[in-house]
Amino acid sequence: MLNRKRIAPGHRRVARLPALIVASALCCGAAHAQNLSPSNATTDVNFEVESDGADRIVLAGKLRTLTQQVAAASCAVTSGIDVQEAHDVLVQATADFDRYIVALRDGDEELHILGPEENGRIKRDLDHVLEEWSAIHGAIDSVIADDNDVEGAHIIDDHNLKLLELTTILSSDISGRYSHPFEMTAQDAMMIEIAGRQLMLTQRMAKDSCEVWTGYHSEEAKADLAATMQIFETSLNALRYGMPDAGLQAAPNDVIRTDLDILLERWDVIKVNQQTLVDGGELNEEQKTEIFHDLLLELHDLEHLLHDYKDHSERAH
Numbered sequence: 001m002l003n004r005k006r007i008a009p010g011h012r013r014v015a016r017l018p019a020l021i022v023a024s025a026l027c028c029g030a031a032h033a034q035n036l037s038p039s040n041a042t043t044d045v046n047f048e049v050e051s052d053g054a055d056r057i058v059l060a061g062k063l064r065t066l067t068q069q070v071a072a073a074s075c076a077v078t079s080g081i082d083v084q085e086a087h088d089v090l091v092q093a094t095a096d097f098d099r100y101i102v103a104l105r106d107g108d109e110e111l112h113i114l115g116p117e118e119n120g121r122i123k124r125d126l127d128h129v130l131e132e133w134s135a136i137h138g139a140i141d142s143v144i145a146d147d148n149d150v151e152g153a154h155i156i157d158d159h160n161l162k163l164l165e166l167t168t169i170l171s172s173d174i175s176g177r178y179s180h181p182f183e184m185t186a187q188d189a190m191m192i193e194i195a196g197r198q199l200m201l202t203q204r205m206a207k208d209s210c211e212v213w214t215g216y217h218s219e220e221a222k223a224d225l226a227a228t229m230q231i232f233e234t235s236l237n238a239l240r241y242g243m244p245d246a247g248l249q250a251a252p253n254d255v256i257r258t259d260l261d262i263l264l265e266r267w268d269v270i271k272v273n274q275q276t277l278v279d280g281g282e283l284n285e286e287q288k289t290e291i292f293h294d295l296l297l298e299l300h301d302l303e304h305l306l307h308d309y310k311d312h313s314e315r316a317h
Helices: 019-026 030-034 053-078 083-106 120-144 150-180 188-215 218-241 253-278 285-313
Strands: 002-005 014-018 044-049
Touching: 014 188, 014 253, 053 083, 053 120, 053 150, 053 188, 053 253, 053 285, 083 120, 083 188, 083 285, 150 188, 188 218, 188 285
Parallel strands: 002 044
Antiparallel strands: 014 044
8 A cells, every 4th residue: 555645845755664553553653553563564555755856956947047048038029030939938938937936935736846945045045036036027028018128128138147147056956955866876967967957058049149149248148159159069969979088978878869969960050150140240130030949949859858868867777
C-alpha cells in the first residue's frame, strides 16, 4: 500500500515500516507501537513524500530566460520587427514571469509548486526580483498597449541586466537548496545546467542584436553580442562533441545528438546575420526578422533538448 503526504517543499523521504506497527501507531499511539514485536509484522507499507524540488529549479531557470525575452520582444515591437509575433511573445513572457515568481513565493498546485517558500534566503531573493520586476512592469504594459512606445522599451532595456543578475542569484540558491545529488550524476547535472543556460543566451542575443540595429547602447551591445555568440557556440559544440578538459562527454544518445545537430544547423544561419552586426554592418528588415524568429525557434528546440537531457538523467545508473 502506498500513502503520499507532503512535508516542506522540495523534500522527499521514503520509509518502510511494519504494517502492524504503523496501524497501532495511528490508533493507539506511538509508545504502544514501539512495544510490538517485529515478528508480528508481515506487510511493508511505503510512505513516499511528494517533492516539488525539480519543478522549483525549472521555474527559477525560466525566470532567468524571461528577463531577456521581455527585453528582446519589447525592443523588436518598438523597432517594427515582426511586430505581431514580438507582441505576442511579450504578452506571454510577461504573463509567465508574473505567474512563476508568485508560484515560487506562494505555491501553485497547477505548476506543481506545492506550498510557499520557507527558506529565508530564497524568500529575500524573491523579494529582490519582485521589486526589480515591479519597477519595469508599467513600462512593459505601456509597450504592450502601444507598439511605438520606444521610451518604455528603453526603460525595460535599462533594467534587464539587473533583473538577469537577480534571477541568476535566485536560480543558483534554489538549485543549491532543492537539488538532490543522488538523483542524477554530476555529469548529467552539468549538461542540464549548460543546456538550461543556452535558453537564456538565445534571448540575450536577440536583445543585443536589437540594441545594435536601433542604436541604443549599441557599442556595449556589440561587445556583449560577440561574447555571447562565442559562449553559445562553444557550449553547443561541447554538448554535441564533448569537452574532456571540462569533464563534459559527447551527446549521450541518438535523441540528444539529433537535437543538437538541428540546433547547430540553425545556428550556422543565425550567426551570419549577427556577425554582420558585430562587424559594424547593416541588416535589412528581412534579416532582422530572421534573427528574432530563428532565435525563438532555437529557444523552443533547446527546451526539447533540456527535456531530453532530463529524461536521460532519470535512467537507471
